[in-house]
Amino acid sequence: MRIRIIGAGAMGRGIAQWAASAGHTVELADVRAEAVSDAVDFVAAMLDRAVAKGRSTAAERDAAVARVVPLADPWAAGPEVELVVEAVREDLGTKAEVFGRLERALPASAVFATNTSSLSVTRIAATLQDPSRLAGLHFFNPVPLMRIVEVVPGAATRPEIPGVLTALVESCGHRAVTVADTPGFLVNHAGRGLVTEALALLEESVAGVADIDRVARDVLGLRMGPFELMDLTGLDVTAAVIDAIWEGFRYEDRLRPSYLTANRVAAGLLGRKTGRGWYAYGEGAEGPAPEAAVTGDGERPVFLAGGTAATAPYEEALRDALSAAGVRLERGSAPSPDAVVLVPVWGTAASGAVGRDGLPPERTLGVEVLPAAGRRRVLAVTAATAPRAARDARAVLARAAAGEEPYAVSVVRDTAGTVAQRLLSSIVSVGASIAERSLAAPGDIDAAVTTGLGYPAGPLAWGERIGAARLLDLQRALHATTGDPRHRPTRWVAERAALSLALTEPGVSPGDCLG
DSSP, rough: EEEEEOOOOOHHHHHHHHHHHOOEEEEEEEEEEEHHHHHHHHHHHHHHHHHTTTSSSSHHHHHHHTEEEEEETTOOOOTTOOOOEEOOOOOOOHHHHHHHHHHHHHHHEEEEEEOOOOSHHHHTTTTTGGGGEEEEEEESSSSSTTTTTEEEOOOOTHHHHHHHHHHHHHHHHHHEEEOOOTTTTTTHTTTHHHHHHHHHHHHHSSOOOHHHHHHHHHOOOOOOOHHHHHHOHHHHHHHHHHHHHHHHTTTGGGOOOOHHHHHHTTTTOOGGGGBSSSSSSSSOOSSOOHHHHHHHOTOOOEEEEOOTTTHHHHHHHHHHHHHHHHHHHOOOOOOOOEEEEEEEEESSSSHHHHHHTTEEEEEEEOOSSSOOSSSEEEEEOOOTOOOOHHHHHHHHHHOOOOOOOOOOEEEEESSSHHHHHHHHHHHHHHHHHHHHHSSSOOHHHHHHHHHHHHOOSSSHHHHHHOHHHHHHHHHHHHEEEEEEOOGGGOHHHHHHHHOOOOOTTTOOOOOGGGG
């Protein structure tokens, strides 16, 4: 296939490398001639690096470089061009001008694709004389390494074009996912679950930036915490995406932004690119303050208050781990006067258990029961918790079985659920809302999120690890405890819990019953 790429910046040159390496002839064009020259050199350097690392041969490198054709005039006639990929700046007017000029220069058979990440594909196509020839083809940076591409048909896109683009993408070694033309498409939309809930936790003073990131990494198993991720992406970019998706979905509560971002953006606290965001960067910058040393009495007895049916398996695992570490666990219906009381919470707050079960408020704390990906436990203190009881409970939770490393223990404010439960519930809920609207297939949602965002599992598969019924209990408890509609259960989860279907299961649609 002969492909013309318009725009020789980071995305354009990455797409050129990817396509040329897969055997396609690539015409690379930009309104700035020097950008094209720099891009060709960049592609050659990247292919040289692949040879040095043994991922390709010198002959393959030479052939791929030869297939990248610098084009002096982006609007030159191209009777053999079969596909155009536009990768210019995110501005509707600019993209409309590019495609308008290409429409006059190239044959009607050439398919047009926009690499937009935030604009409506349908609105871009509407500027053309023939809007049916254009679709979205959204790559992620760096293109050769991010092996996922969103194929986005617009409202007027010809039915055969998504299939053509999917076949091209997959023949070049990437996964193609077909996504509806909605705000944020799939990956950016799904990513709102993590960052919006992290900002809500910070807004509510449940925990600080570093502690939320530690829980996200060490309990949920994310490679980066949400605030680290915002600093890497740039808070200006993140805030704009959050606002655009929230507004695009007509102020959906589940996607509600935080008031925290606007002032930070105005102050230039954008992250790594400005030297300071949620964290400081650069020479001499101090990292997060180290966690406080464990100073409490780790020999103090512990009473595990009764949880719920949903927490029972997790509670038993916690009890076994504490027993293996030599913790003195009390049995019976009530704690002794000396014991600290740990409440396994699941969408509820430890403070609620104090009043409901008559527990001693000064020595009752919440404890995370989700199995941790790393060696971290989380303790939640209420407004009535005695500091000494919190220190002792932290020391108890830090204990490990003989020969094992002690646990790190984060201390956070008591809230409905826990930091990890709220983050996970939000991630799954946003993914489930994408599925229930049929914006993308369940398998595509999970594949796109694991590849595009680097999560340890896609949102639906992650929820399935918990189980639809148990997850529904969590969401109902969060919603009932807070009254906040952002936590309301999704139809996707409720329906599958009722029918004993997996969250990853598409299920039967009306169309399946008509053939």
